[in-house]
Amino acid sequence: GVIPSSSGCSGNEAIHVAWKCPLLMCVDAKPLLVDHATFGNVVVTGSQGGDILCCRAESGEVLHRKQLKGKIEGGMAAFQIKTDKGENNHARTFLFVCTYSDE
Numbered sequence: 001g002v003i004p005s006s007s008g009c010s011g012n013e014a015i016h017v018a019w020k021c022p023l024l025m026c027v028d029a030k031p032l033l034v035d036h037a038t039f040g041n042v043v044v045t046g047s048q049g050g051d052i053l054c055c056r057a058e059s060g061e062v063l064h065r066k067q068l069k070g071k072i073e074g075g076m077a078a079f080q081i082k083t084d085k086g087e088n089n090h091a092r093t094f095l096f097v098c099t100y101s102d103e
Contacts, residue, residue, distance in 0.1 A: 019060025024049025025071070029098070032076045037091040039063055046072030046097060070101025 024047050031045040041057035048071040054064040075098060082091040 021055050023047035024051045028073045029075045034078045068099055070099040072099050074098025
């Protein structure tokens with residue numbers, strides 16, 4: 001994740017790296033920012049190596065990592081389904097990934 005070092009709009013703002021999470025290969029698709037019901041803002045991205053990484057946007061803490069067979073070059077989409085089960089209200093997040101694989 002990167003964070004601008006100032007909040008101005010002059011175009012001269014410096015950017016510093018706030019955290020890094022290594023992936024197997026290069027990343028072609030832009031990362032996806034998801035507002036997760038439990039973890040808050042999370043970043044999800046995938047690489048040509050087929051790995052998908054989900055981490056906290058603020059800290060870079062890895063929440064989940066998954067290895068797929070095919071490389072990931074396209075975008076991703078996420079949506080949430082909220083369930084109402086009395087006191088156990090919760091939301092499930094579903095992630096769609098474009099990959100070169102038959103999985």
